[in-house]
Amino acid sequence: MAVSQRVIKSMENSSWIRKMFETGGILKAKYGDDNVFDFSIGNPNVEPPEDFIIKLSEYASLKKTGMHAYMPNAGYLDVREKIASWVTSTEGIEIHSDNIVMTCGAAGAMNVVLKTILNPGDNIIVSAPYFAEYEAYIGNHGGEVNRVQGGEKFNLSVENIEKAINEKTQGVIINSPNNPSGRVYSEDTIKNLASMLERKSRERGRAIYLLSDEPYKKIVYDGIKVPSVIKNYSHSIIMTSYSKDLSIPGERIGWLAVNPAAEDLHNLLGGIIMCNRILGYVNAPAIMQKVVADLQGRSVDMGFYKTKRDRLCEILGNAGYEFIKPEGTFYLFPKAPGGDDLKAVNALQEERILTVPGRGFGTPGYFRIAYCVSDRVIERSAEGFEKAFRALKNS
């Protein structure tokens, strides 16, 4: 075996997901694409807003010297200035362009931050349910995953997080609106978390960084407001991408912002910028930096996703599923009827419905439905959801 043992193990561990995708492929080949209802991945089905196409076309045809050349590893200064103004005006905390780094999406941001803060054997706390890739990202840089259970109804349990903190804890990852649960953590929750982390950081004499992954911040419903994390905790780093709100996940563009009061700020920023370079990203894609800088505050029409959410909630409710109505994202995370998420995912597959078992998100007994799909897929899946529910309840 010439390939790394760690990589082989990672591939084996994720092979049940791959198996599901492969099964999806087989089902599509057998029944036709139209007769397989793929709720497995968060690939937005809404097209980017018209503004995006206009801006992209403008920059594409611009023959300005150095338009596609290297720029500072942190990104173009004018772009970072625009982002800093946006963050300052929306988060209620003054952020300077020096504290912004343009990244290859939120995934790129999370990797550079983790590499910057992790010593071998350090751990990062994640609260279930959490985005499965965090485990891989932490492992990439020699860290340990310190899993805690969330509170009731997919809220954060500040108590559980406090109990899990030890000498080797370098950070806590949170993600609100949450993938997979659709939960938005309340301002009280964020403030409680912040005050606990401030206290623990003080007690041990070294900061615990709060890494807030916010790619769904603009995808919320019913007028809900996502409270600011960066304003509420000094040692915080927020990160986001335009993948979901502009429907451009293939373009890999995002940014991170570091709270100016964060401990060890100079090394933290210097390290992040260096890691952006040495992890091989070098810089976020040049043209997309320019495009998104001009589109602060724009996003796809959330009415599309709201309609889908409401209709799917109706279908699932009628069928008998237990779930919490998502406040944001385009994910639903119902209880697996009968309690076994793998069984539930398999029963749904029998109905040509593709979903992801909750154990992939640290939460067995649930399953994830990504409803960023066409209305037709939702309508045509209704019967299958109902049949699978009955089959699972009677098994």
Place this chain on the structure above:
Amino acid sequence: MAVSQRVIKSMENSSWIRKMFETGGILKAKYGDDNVFDFSIGNPNVEPPEDFIIKLSEYASLKKTGMHAYMPNAGYLDVREKIASWVTSTEGIEIHSDNIVMTCGAAGAMNVVLKTILNPGDNIIVSAPYFAEYEAYIGNHGGEVNRVQGGEKFNLSVENIEKAINEKTQGVIINSPNNPSGRVYSEDTIKNLASMLERKSRERGRAIYLLSDEPYKKIVYDGIKVPSVIKNYSHSIIMTSYSKDLSIPGERIGWLAVNPAAEDLHNLLGGIIMCNRILGYVNAPAIMQKVVADLQGRSVDMGFYKTKRDRLCEILGNAGYEFIKPEGTFYLFPKAPGGDDLKAVNALQEERILTVPGRGFGTPGYFRIAYCVSDRVIERSAEGFEKAFRALKNS
């Protein structure tokens, strides 16, 4: 100190480069941009070819469903098919689209490959002079840098590489045309290296991968032909980017190709694709994949760089510097007059000429000049090169 000790150490180690850049900044502020001759980085000064702007504009304005959505982590199938045809026709070996992975430049490619093959404590051989970032890339994934000295006139020493191979050696990185020396390794050298590596792989019963970093392959002069690496060695992976030949380094687009006869091929490709995802690249930027796929074989006019090379060789030769005329790339790697590269770089800085000491490339006693600059910068630097030479010789 809240930030990782490894990262702090990396920042300290590279701080002499940063110091030089900072000095450059101070010089520019003092004397004006026009009076500082910056030969420090490989940021192509030639603009992308017209074809690139045309194709980019076409794809930018295209309103096709899913143009900016996620695609398979390996990249678009149609793009990989076009690259595979190009590789097949130019390298003299049949390569299928399955063996191509689109990456965030050659730096992204090198990182995903290293993560895929490295177990903790494994080593990778690099032959001096080598691109400084390889050390960081190897370290990112828990590997050790196994340095060997090159042969005469910056050629590869297959003998030195053979001597350095041990049980923990997972691969050898080569880079031809070479940054910083401008050397192109001959077909005989590649064949000798390949047959030695085949023999050593056989002897120990596990392949040694050959990682060939080829971003300068199209930047060659005087009709020189860069021999194929992938055709000549079964366990080889070639990787490249469009940064230099299309002058678009800010866009982060490249690819890698795996020899179909490579050991452990299934795991190797599966691992590379998974690592492209979990290292946070996810996929190469979508629109740039489409653009470069249509531009195979295109590049900026090499006449520009040849003129610069020839004029700079004349200036350096007249001043008394010893150097080897580059066969490719846009770098020159002269001997430091007096023998000390740091002293030489400092003496050149006195003349407002910015270069990089050879110790950054594993080769003290030399310094690198990146001549991807305007003709004016070259002309105006002539006097400074001459003065610095005299100062160094007389010191």
